Amino acid sequence: MGSRVLTVAQDGSGDFKTVQEAIGAVPLGNTCRTVIRVSPGVYKQPVYIPKTKNFITLAGFRPEITVLTWHNTASSISHHEGSRVIGTGTFGCGSSIVEGEDFIAENITFENSAPKGSGQAVALRVTADRCAFYNCRFLGWQDTLYLHYGKQYLKDCYIEGSVDFIFGNSTALLEHCHIHCKSAGFITAQSRKSSQETTGYIFLRCVITGNGETAYTCLGRPWGPFGRVVYAYTYMDACIKHCGWDNWGKTENERCACFYEYRCFGPGSCSSKRVTWARDLLEEEAEQFIMHSFIDPDPERPWLAQRMALRIPYSA
Template structure:
């Protein structure tokens, strides 16, 4: 079967008026891709892509004019799904929650519009394998982008926030992305729990910017004791603290956390001033992290295909 194509438009000119209605129309256990074209507009509604609704693509024209937004926080959740389905607290507060595998989004903004100081307020939670995001924006303050589980590929995306705004325990490659630190905090909170887990976040050829102030953002802190994050060939502006990393108040985390940099540059890149327990990778060590195989490790069952110098999920 070929791809099913639907259009969502707020003005009623499409097949559906809301994105959730289109997702709801996808049959459970579907085996072919459904392309949902989202017309320009601000869609104010929490979204849920359930398990077994796989192979869904959300495609906008431009992320600036195609916005999926809601304002739940960890302490206040208003959702069309019951808490037993989506969860509670930080886990359940995502404006968009993706649990269906092989999900793709392009040219879309995912936003949590809760104001600064609202605590945890997730723009999107991804609990699904083989998901890809192209030219998307993720807007929020604390806990913006919850890469919770599975493997994810993000390319040419914009991610902003303050505290722990890229977090979870997935295996993610963020390539050529723009990371914006809106106020004091931590970019990542990766929660790898043992040295046996293959999870971690790789930032490859990214750009980190700030609000004009200096030395107020850390590159990460270990939400799990073995948290693993690598920044390679990444520009860091002066918002990044010279110490670079934080142990989350636990000295024992310094023995297990895997926080690495490789050939980064800019005023926030200060290898000589970093905490002693984070380090610069050597050339022969960094190879494993610079390859798409970090998120696509099984050559017998690859999920990313090379097309026109882009990595596109085979399922697309």
């Protein structure tokens, strides 16, 4: 499978001036990897990758200088696609929306520039299987990163926000990522609906930082009653409340939410003071979560190592 390369530059020196124009040039139902190289710049327009366009790579040079940004909120959406295509409310407000499978982004910032207090304002929604993000940044306040559906791998990424800023019901492994809590809220709102679903968010060797204040944010709350989140080998600074987790105002959620920690450290990791319905994993329990097989379960048809062949060690 060869790959083709398209270039985007705002000054006209590339094949296209906008990222969306480059996506438009990718053939429907494409089966070969298309790399869209994005020159440095702040690109102020919504980006939409439809279900019919798979195997797209967006590659910047450095995330700090290659920024895709827009300002939609759940209550105010301006987009080149209609609501029947992108949806409405929180679902439709992503500055960037990825629905094409086998998507990769590298060295890109995804931002929702709506100011604090704007309500739900998604920087990126991913509704696609087998997507990977390397050295990317996700900037926003509430609902920054919507990992909605499919399997995702995030490595060396920076994610910031306040309320429920990593949320949805995908199966995601976030490795070596920096999670920054800008103000009071909840890091995750994972929405697993039943014990049969294999979805969940795993934070492996991550770092959680805050704004200098103490005990103002929770590791997560269950958007779906069986919400599943694991933090393993992760540093937690003093911004994390001692209780750690929140039941979203429903005591019945405490019976089925799966909130776990494993060998975390730092001033925010106080296992003795955590809510009684969350717990530390035993070593044999943790194994299933801290391997890449959590998101790449079929050794006969691997997608992480084989298809992307990009800085993937054998085991997490």
